[in-house]
Amino acid sequence: MEKRLGIIGIIITDRFKTAPEVNEILCEYGSIVVGRMGLPFKDRGVNIIDLIVEATTDEVGALTGKLGMLEGVRVKSLLV
Template identity: 55%
Template sequence: MEKRLGFIGIIIENRNETAGKVQELLTDFGDQIVCRTGVPYREKGLSVITLIVDTTTDALGSLTGKLGAIEGVSVKSSLAKK
């Protein structure tokens, strides 16, 4: 399956309880992550992580599905058409 460039946006609502689980998954998929940025938004008690990925649709679906299954984590993603 062909790899394509894309992004994943992750919002973490309860950082203290979920950050470790998110980090573990990102480490597991680390070979597909090109760039990662993270910003804690303390005023709202949220953290936001954006990833640039070079991956297949299957791997993207696997990662985003696992992230989305973590309570307090919201995920959106997209891949380039080519």
């Protein structure tokens, strides 16, 4: 399967509760992550993680699926 470039946006509403689980999943898929940026958005009470990935659609689907199952985590992806 062909690897594609993509962007994954993750919004966390309760970082103290879910951040360890999010980081554990991201570590598991670290081989597909090209870059990562985290932003605390204190005015809105959320934390945002942006990932640049190079992966197959199956790998992106597996990663976003695991993240999306966590309470207080929203995730969206875009592949080109």
